[in-house]
Every structure is written in C-alpha cells, then in structure tokens.
Amino acid sequence: MKTSRLVGTAALLAVTAFGAQSALAYQAGDFYVRGGFEKSDPESGNGALYGDDINVSEDTGFAYGMGYLFHNKLGVELNGSQTMDQDLTAGNTGLGGSFDSTPINLMLNYYPLGGISDARVHPYAGIGVNYTHFDNESFNADLDESWGFAGQVGVDLSVTDNLLVGTWARYADVDTDVDIDGTYKTRLDIDPVTVGAGVTYRF
Template sequence: MIRNKLLLAAIVAGSTVTVSQAALAYQAGDFLLRGDIAKTSPEGDASDNIESENGFVGSVGYMVHDKLGVTLGSSEEFEHEFSAGAYEGSFEQQPIDLMVQYYPLGGLDARVQPYVGVGANYTRFSGESDGLNIDNTWAAKGELGVDLFVTKNFAFNGFASYTDLDADYSLAGVSDEADVDPLTVGGGVTFRF
C-alpha cells in the first residue's frame, strides 16, 4: 500500500514538473509586455557632442509562431545635452520601433529564452534649443536580448540594441548630418499573457 502511494506521488510530482516546464515555453498566440530601464549612448561621430541619458522603455509583442514574434516599442523622451564649438543646448529624442524577433528556444521548455531582433526605427526629435533644428528620421535597428522566467507569466529581461541613425540638422543656419548611432542597454521585466 505504501509502495503504491509512493508511486502515485512520484507520478504526480513528475507530471507537475513536466507541465510547469512546458508552460514556460513561448508559443504562437502569446502576448508579451516588457518594461525596462535603459541607458542610451550615442556611438557615432556625434558621440563626443551628445551626452548619454537614462529612461524608461517598453514594448508590446505578439508571438506569430513559437520562435517568431513581432513587437512595437517606444520610450519616454530622452533629453540629451548637446555642444558644438561654442554652442551648447539640448534636444529630446523619442524612438518608436517595429521589430521582428527570433527566439531560438521558442516552443522548448527553457527558463532562459534568448532572442535577436531586426526592424525599423522612427526617431522623433523635439525640444531643440534656440538655433538648433533636427529632422525626424527613419533608421535600421538590431537587438539582442534574453528573458529569464521566474514563473509561467513573469520573467526578468535584459537587452542591448543598436540603431544606425543619421539625423539631418541645422545649427545657426548651417545644415549638416549627424551620425548618432545610439546604443541602448537596459533591463527590466517581461509579462506574458
């Protein structure tokens, strides 16, 4: 009798572990909601003239396949201090991204779900100081990230992204192009529904 109870307990425990692990896998139809604190740093030719800034970034995603998702993301406006020669001022930048993300372990019972993404970035500039005008621009963007699941619907997230951003601007009537190329690194949480 005790042997049957132990066998039954082992079967129940084993099936519970199997079910909970399978529940961690990304699957087609899942919605992802991410919120992160990030630091964005210009890495292009203009990096000496533009200061780095911290802020909140977030995205909403949908898994179209176990290994493939689409996300729409944005952030609060990052305010950057800017200097060029004797000129000192500031501007605000707000990126909006549409990304396709590939999850190599999607559909598998892995607590760690790395991903890589590529997509389009639209950056809106505003709040330029007097004499400075920056045009909104489109750019290509790439991203690497990882979700570390704690429960079925909650994970910690970390990511790094790079945007190949060249912005046309005019300063005191002189027009030019700035090679900004922001590198953004952040961490936060992912909720899955």
C-alpha cells in the first residue's frame, strides 16, 4: 500500500470520529504504544563503488513505537521498524546485491498542545539518535553498524480518549563503511526520509 494512501486513510478515520467523540491532550504520566506502516526512502546518490555511483532502494514495512510523557509538553519515545530488505546497485559495474537494515530511534519529543484538555489534534516534533544494524549482505561485503542524528515531526488525531490515529515523517543520518572482499572499502550514505501512518493506544 502506498504511503499516501496510508496517510489519507488515517486522516479520514480521525475526521469521521470527531463529531461524536471527546478527547484529551497528551499530558504528563501518559504512556502509549503505536503500530503502523512506513516507507523508508534513501537519499539519491549514496556513494561510489569502483568509480560508479551507488544507489540504495526504498522499502516499506511495519513500524512500532512506545513512549512516556514526563511533562505535559515533553516525552521520550523509542521507535523503529521491521527489518528492511534493500537493494544496492552500482552503475554499470554489474556489482550489487541486497542487504537488511534494522533501524531503532530514541527520541525526545515536544508537544506544543500538551496539557490542553480539549485538544483533539496533537502535533509533535522530536530529536534524538538513530541506530541501524546491517545484516544478510547477499554480496561479499560487510556493512558496519551506524549511529547518527534522528529527527521527526508528526501529528496524532484523537478518535477516543485512548485511541488515536496519526502520521509522521522522520529523518535519520545513516552512514556505514562497506568492506568488500576484505580489500576494497567505501562509504555508504543512506540518510533515509521515512513517512508513515498508524494507530496509537494511550494508557
């Protein structure tokens, strides 16, 4: 399913429910869990291999998250996605293959409308750190794990006091050293932008 359809469906569900439901804003002490789907799209031009440009494919998968608000307007969140299967191609060299990447993000989120009791729309923005693990390279290469900056923006829409639907966009600084055959090294800059939509349950 395309990301645009995911986002549209989430927004439509929330708007339909607004007429008959009340809602409470995020507030200190809230704990939530989230599930949905997201599309990860690496930047174009991911490096060079034997003089040819490297390109890494996009992928879509299940996304998860959980968080806790320690202040009406501030909270921490751990999120990530299922392992992504991505293809790597290198121009006209004929070299390439696939690899798995598993991203995890630890974020500090800011909720500008947190603590406002009648708010039904809950925007947020966050900064934090991304960890990405690489595995199952189909070619004779080894990709190092990556640590880097992560940022996100999103919005949740209340369906009930506990159930919300929402969308998010996320950027992660993902760079890895690639060792091919133990003799050739290069740098792979993936830096994906991820867009997703899902359902959140708040306790």
